[in-house]
Amino acid sequence: MMGARPEEGFSLIETLVALAIIASMTALLFDAISLNARMTERVARKREAILLARSLLAQASIPDGQGAMAEKGQWRTLYWRLSHRTIDGGARDAGVPLEEVRVEVFDGLSRRRLTHVQTLRLGR
Structure with missing residues (x-):
């Protein structure tokens, strides 16, 4: 009798x-x-939001009333809110009032x- 063949394959x-x-x-x-x-x-949504916030902040920081804009709004699917707060004391030497501008x-x-971004500007 011949030997059994070993199994091949898996x-x-x-x-x-x-x-x-x-x-x-x-x-x-x-x-x-x-x-x-x-x-x-x-990351793309966050970058888009940062660019929008910086753009709105730049527009709102224009002195002499030229930067007047809405307090809230929408751009595409992003909503934004602008707020102003007067800083008591202002610039110490000149007595110029300062205002904090914040965009969320x-x-x-x-x-x-x-x-959110924020900055100081001369009060109106």
């Missing part, structure tokens, strides 16, 4: 284990890609604050 169990490992790694990869896409979107930008969907 068994069903080995194949299933390999497929399970590949499926797990693929799921982890898709999760990482999804997280990256969400973070990229969040909110996400239109979640209503959470994305950024």
